[in-house]
Amino acid sequence: MLISSFLTYLQHEKRYSPHTVKSYHTDLLQFEKFLQEEFETDLISAQTPQVRSFVVSLMDLKISENAIGRKISSLRSFYKYLLREQALKKNPMLLIKAPKVPKRLPVFIEDAKMDLLLDGLDSFDESFSSQRDKLVLEMLFGTGVRLAELLLLKETDVNFYEATIKVLGKRNKERIIPLHSELVIQIKNYIELKSLQKFDNKSTTLIVSNPGAPAYPKLIYRIVTSYLTLISTQDKKSPHVLRHSFATSLLNRGADLNSIKELLGHSSLAATQVYTHNSVERLKTIYKQAHPKA
Structure with a gap:
């Protein structure tokens, strides 16, 4: 229900593209599954150490820095939304930093x-x-x-x-x-x-x-x-x-x-x-x- 209302907010208020909304959805479902399997808890009860564990697990899976950064961005937006809706009091993302992404030149065709x-x-x-x-x-x-x-x-x-x-x-x-x-x-x-x-x-x-x-x-x-x-x-x-x-x-x-x-x-x-x-x-x-x- 929380994810569904957040996605509706992204689509209709923030006017995000369907592709972006789908990416946010995928990231949140992945984090939700991680919380359930590793800590037997849910999104609303997540704490900063559990978010850190999630980021570490992504690094262990050799997920790229860009992809990890995007997932962290998805979670930040989600928890900001929950704070706005007064669904929680403390943001577990405040102390979470995204990994540094090495600068790459844009690929182009001559x-x-x-x-x-x-x-x-x-x-x-x-x-x-x-x-x-x-x-x-x-x-x-x-x-x-x-x-x-x-x-x-x-x-x-x-x-x-x-x-x-x-x-x-x-x-x-x-x-x-x-x-x-x-x-x-x-x-x-x-x-x-x-x-x-x-x-x-x-x-x-x-x-x-x-x-x-x-x-x-x-x-x-x-x-x-x-x-x-x-x-x-x-x-x-x-x-x-x-x-x-x-x-x-x-x-x-x-x-x-x-x-x-x-x-x-x-x-x-x-x-x-x-x-x-x-x-x-x-x-x-x-x-x-x-x-x-x-």
Whole structure:
């Protein structure tokens, strides 16, 4: 009951995405199971030492620092909610610290490789599914939208006159992203092709599955992974990699950080500054290759 009401709060008051709500749910169920099996107690009765034991157990399982940090964040939010609802008096999370996460540079695909995939290879035919797949890749790489934002896009969110799309981001914040001319044409052609399909139910969602239903996360992951495999041997091949590629490409071509921040929908500049490290590493590589003293 406590978990259910908390998830409703996240969904309707905090406006968290379904994916985020599902992650919180998974984390809380895992902690609840741990408490029952190890201490024969429940969420409402949990104490700080028991939370610490949970964190240690995650480390013993070789769970990554990022994943542990997320689970701690889930528990913090949950117990803050319980305090607000006056369901408990003492917060067991006050003295809990998340493990330090080593800084990693965002993984991205070079412009030349994306050009090869989208325009150089015979990767796409004229079928609806193939044109849909290409649009997915073009949208992720050409606008930097998140996976959840792409799935929420409707045909009416595209402004062909202004060459923009209206995106509903985190915390229900709207932002406008410009489209390059080729992408505008591609969206028009895709919508026309989509209208000709004999779907049982015609969805107004921009990206749809082969039967015409709104697209879902696994479909987008499958599309991105299968096509990126054609041009890249790196392990990470996800929709977010194309978002990183979008931001890195803009920065390398002279875009200022504040503009990139607005396009990505980041709430703070600190989140955007991580891309500057990629540019610095690129400059170091160029320097080592080109300078006689390097």
